[in-house]
Amino acid sequence: RNGLEALRRLQNVVRRVADQWRPASASEAYHIVRQRLFRTPDADALASIAATSRAFVALYHQHADEFPQESRAGGYEDRIKETYPIHPELFDRLYEDWSSLERFQRTRGVLRLMNEVIYALWVGQDHSPLIMPSSIPIATSRVNSELTQYLQDSWKAVIDADVDGPNSEPRRIDESKPLFGQRSVTQRLARTVFFGAAPTIGSAQKGLETQRVFLGTATPGDQPGNFHSALTALSDRATFFYSASGRYWYDLQANISRRAKDRAERVHVGEVYAEIAKRLEGQASTRGSFAGVHVCPDDGADIPDLPEARLVLLPPKVSHKRRSTDSGAIKFAQNATERRGTSNRKYRNMVVFLAGDEARMQELESSIRDYIGWSEILAHEDDLDLTGSQRKQAQERQQKASETSDARLLSAYQWALIPHGQPIEIETVKVEGQSDSLAERVSRRLGNDGALAVQHAGAAIRLQLDNSSASKLWAGGSLPLGQLWDLYAE
Structure with missing residues (x-):
């Protein structure tokens, strides 16, 4: 009897310890991040949050074909309110993709990353309505270090060249095309693709679907139609950017776009x-x-x-x-x-x-x-x-x-x-x-x-003949069809 009682007590202890180490679920993480990093919103803030949520959902309905079905569902507006000021898609990518990486801790990893992201955005005086995958300042040193610690070291060179930074290809594209540059469209898309796809490189289904890319990027005022052109430009010019079957991703291996472009330029x-x-x-x-x-x-x-x-x-x-x-x-x-x-x-x-x-x-x-x-x-x-x-x-x-x-x-x-x-x-x-x-x-x-x-009506033909130098040919009251046809053909 004493042995059974000891076993019961030991099981209770083990269970309590296990519960302490259970990672927070996605819904719990929303509250943990908001509680640790943001003040509780007052009445005015709640009204502003509601207006922002409505504006985003209105955008998703207005361009229904460009976004996932779930973003137009009745509960998505509530999700935006619940995760504000962080977009739900950012949390989804963290908990569905980044959490699959061996060293990424769901609760602590999310808190550390969001702490660095929020601080960098605050220092940079970012005025975006929500913190989205597209607004993560990957080029800043602390955010860069926090993200790349879970990836291979060679990703840093990829980020500098093709994702984010003063000399990156997305920035060059935006600078060369005012239609994109006004809202930094290409840079934002590149960040979204990197954040959503980098953890999936080793999986069979790598990359991020087009609608997911748009969901993680678009804010009210954007024209999603421009996103397609920007992604095409990025595919043409970036060295490590890939697209296939409606999915986009970055890889450590250089793509063949540059080689194809070089050959195209050399064509006689x-x-x-x-x-x-x-x-x-x-x-x-x-x-x-x-x-x-x-x-x-x-x-x-x-x-x-x-x-x-x-x-x-x-x-x-x-x-x-x-x-x-x-x-x-x-x-x-x-x-x-x-x-x-x-x-x-x-x-x-x-x-x-x-x-x-x-x-x-x-x-x-x-x-x-x-x-x-x-x-x-x-x-x-x-x-x-x-x-x-x-x-x-x-x-x-x-x-x-x-x-x-x-x-x-x-x-x-x-x-x-x-x-x-x-x-x-x-x-x-x-x-x-x-x-x-x-x-x-x-x-x-x-x-x-x-x-x-x-075709010509007979009366119209007669009128044209009478008003032309060919009228003398009609003097006899008839004209061979072949001769008439030649008059028109010549």
Whole structure:
């Protein structure tokens, strides 16, 4: 009996000791941090907290597709109030990701980190409405030391180069793009990705989903649509930043973006033009109201001189600029209209030209270079010894560059050049539309303007004949159809 009583008492002691060492749960941690680091809010503060919470949830509802479903649930506003002034996503990343690291202590580790973060933000006079993953000043020495003590030493170089700091790539991107720089968009996104993804590098599911990145970054006043562009810029320029399958992360191994970019910059302009011409060839299969579509002729000799309407897609090396009267495209169109090779062109009223806009063509050439750069990476994947994630990244970036190029091609080729009069003058008309066929876009615009007709009423033909130098041909009361057609075609 004495032995059983001793065992019972010993179990009670062990249980009490174990309870003392049980780490705090996430909900308990909210209260511990608030109690240790912040004053209890008074009535005015509570009203301000409620207003801030409503503003954040309103942002999540306004851009519903950009944020996780949970952020629009009824209880999320209460979570923001409960964790204020720290955003719930910051706590979630600490307790779901950082707590998985061997040396990170849930309660003590959270308190130590938040103490350093709050102090650094206070010293820096940060006025953000909430403390979020994107507002963690990772570049400050004490916060940096607190975070990196749980990671490999080589992470410090990654942070300096590609995450946070005066010479980091995100800051350079923000400084070069005022749209991002006004709200330090790229720097904030980089911090969010690092904070959410660094602890997951050794796991099978590394990285942070796009919606999680946005949740840890966006504050009222942000335009989440700009975040996509900033992440793309970061993917293009950062050395240790990765993206694949809608997830983002940093890694200690340099990515292949820089290598692809270097190759893209070295691509000869002739190769760029050849790729554009190859994509334009696909437009020849849809003719709209034209009898034929001719792609990138070298000169007028390559354009048939026939009595039927034809659309000529000019080569990318000649483009047009609004209000220009002597652009390369206009000169090409004028020469090709007047002559076919060494002979004069007979059917001058049967050719219409479509040229690229000078500024839009530069954008198209840029995305084509990206496509070629990534294609070369994949073509030499064995020589480069690509990892699985690098190969997947290259495939996704190649596909994205290709899709971007197709879209830019349709928007770049927007100037219809219409020859008329004697001597020949070139009229320029801007052509836009939703069709994926350039010929259909031109057919619709010129048809609406009356510059391209597929049928004529008899009365209209008679009126045109009477008002032209061809009226004498009508004197006999009849006119052969072939001769009439030539009159229109010439």
